[in-house]
Amino acid sequence: MARHNLSLLAAFVSICFIFSGAVLYAVRQAKGDSVAAHQVGASFYTYLHRHDYEGARSLLTRERQLVISKATLAQYVNKFEKKHGSLVKWEVAQVPTMYGSRISIFPRYVEESRLMTGTNGTSGAGMLQIQPEDGQWKVARISIVP
Numbered sequence: 130m131a132r133h134n135l136s137l138l139a140a141f142v143s144i145c146f147i148f149s150g151a152v153l154y155a156v157r158q159a160k161g162d163s164v165a166a167h168q169v170g171a172s173f174y175t176y177l178h179r180h181d182y183e184g185a186r187s188l189l190t191r192e193r194q195l196v197i198s199k200a201t202l203a204q205y206v207n208k209f210e211k212k213h214g215s216l217v218k219w220e221v222a223q224v225p226t227m228y229g230s231r232i233s234i235f236p237r238y239v240e241e242s243r244l245m246t247g248t249n250g251t252s253g254a255g256m257l258q259i260q261p262e263d264g265q266w267k268v269a270r271i272s273i274v275p
Contacts, residue, residue, distance in 0.1 A: 162266075163232055166239035166259040167221065169266045173257065174219035174243065177206050190260070190267040197271070209275040213247025219255065220244050237261055238269065245273070 169188055176185035182199035189197060209216060222229050222242040230241040238260040246252045258270035 162237060163230065163239055165266045167230070167241065169259050169268065170221075170241050170243065170257050171219070173268055174216070174245070174255065177202065178216045178219070180206065182206075188268050189271075190262050190269045193267075193269060193271070205271075205273045209245060209253050209273060210247065212249075212275045213245070213251045213253055214249040215247060216245055217248055218244075218246040220246075222254070239266075 173185055173188045176182070176188070180203070182202040185202050186194055186197065186199060206216065220243060222244045230239060232239050238258055240256065240258045243255045243257075244252050245255050253273065253275040255274075256270075256272040257268050259266050260269045261267070262269075
C-alpha cells in the first residue's frame with residue numbers, strides 16, 4: 130500500500146512538473162509574441178500616418194490583402210481625418226473602456242486596441258488582430274472607429 134501511494138505521489142509530482150513547464154513556456158512565448166505583434170501594429174499605423182497604403186497592405190495577411198485594397202485603407206484614414214485631423218499618435222489604449230491588448234496562445238494571435246489621436250486633439254480607436262503567417266506577424270483583422 131505504501132509503495133502504491135508513493136507511486137501515485139511520484140506521478141502527481143511529475144504531472145505538476147510537466148504542467149508548470151508548459152505554463153512557463155506559454156508565458157515566455159506570449160511575451161515574445163506580444164513584442165513582435167506590437168511592432169507590426171506600430172508599423173501599420175505609421176504607414177497610415179504617412180498615407181503609404183501599399184506599405185500598410187504589405188503588413189496584411191494574404192487573406193486580408195484579397196479584400197482590403199489601398200483605396201479601402203485610404204477610406205479608413207479619410208474618415209478619421211475628417212473628424213479628428215491628421216493622425217499624429219497611435220498609442221496602445223490605456224483607458225478603462227478599451228482593453229489595450231490581449232494575447233492568445235492557441236490559436237496564436239495578439240489583439241490590440243490603440244487610441245488614435247488627430248491634430249484636432251480628439252481621438253478615435255483602432256483595433257487590430259495580428260497573427261503569424263509564414264514566420265512573420267501580419268494583420269489579420271482591422272477595425273478603425275473614427
